[in-house]
Amino acid sequence: MPELPEVETIARNLRPALVGKAILEADLCWKRTLAKPSAAKFKRDIRGQEIREISRRAKFLVIQLSTDFLIIHLRMSGDLLAIIGGYAPAKHDRFILKLSEDTTLVFHDPRKFGRVWLVKNPDEVLGNLGPEPLGSDFSAGWLYENLQRRKRQLKPLLLDQAFIAGIGNIYVDESLHMAKLHPLMRSNRVSEAQAEDLWRAVQAVLEEGIRRNGASIDWVYRGGDFQNHFRVYGRGGKTCPVCGTIIDRITVGQRGTHFCPACQVLER
DNA sequence: CACGAGACCTGTTCGC
């Protein structure tokens, strides 16, 4: 579920409930959820540290502790909950931190794709990420230049976290639609004006997602409502809100891809 | 370098 706006929403919600609390004990329910280090070292090292700050980098949650960084990626179905008061174990809980003041941080993840790291240096995990799309290094000029240097299809390139970090399947489809660019267009054929449109669209769509507290779909509900404002994502067979044409659904890089065949024309 | 397929997982929804 979580792309940049959803992870940002989670970080904002967790911050007031967790910052300042101490970690009493870690409990790992599904072994593979822990990416680094070993379970024994993890449990030993994390105990007694205090939660200093919670932030986001791309789709990662970064929890700064007294001496280490706890980094979490929710992948497809992960969710993080701060439970104040009695904690009752639930079916898909994979990892639990018992905190001071009767608080529990629960990592709930039905599909078990999510991962957790405990590291001294966050770059060990975050070092290969591209620029933050809502950050100052992401400019129209940077985007144009870097699109020229590749010859990839736009959609898979924008999903490549080493190229730009934080965009996922929903927001890429929405961004390309807003910029009126076809998902299969070659990146090196994007004009300077089109790159500027794409730059603007990516930021607008992500900002709207954050403003609406992210998108909540299916059984993973977190209170966001961006799902009620999708223009193309998940709307194959329905009409384009801009021109009324029927939205098409294709597969690109094994991902469902939604676009308007009239607004987003593939020139060749 | 670019791309497709397969893995990793469980749950829901759809078609017959």
Added chain:
DNA sequence: TGCGAACAGGTCTCGT
């Protein structure tokens, strides 16, 4: 109603 197939917010690895 039952049952298999398709599909789901992500990313990694391997072969071509």
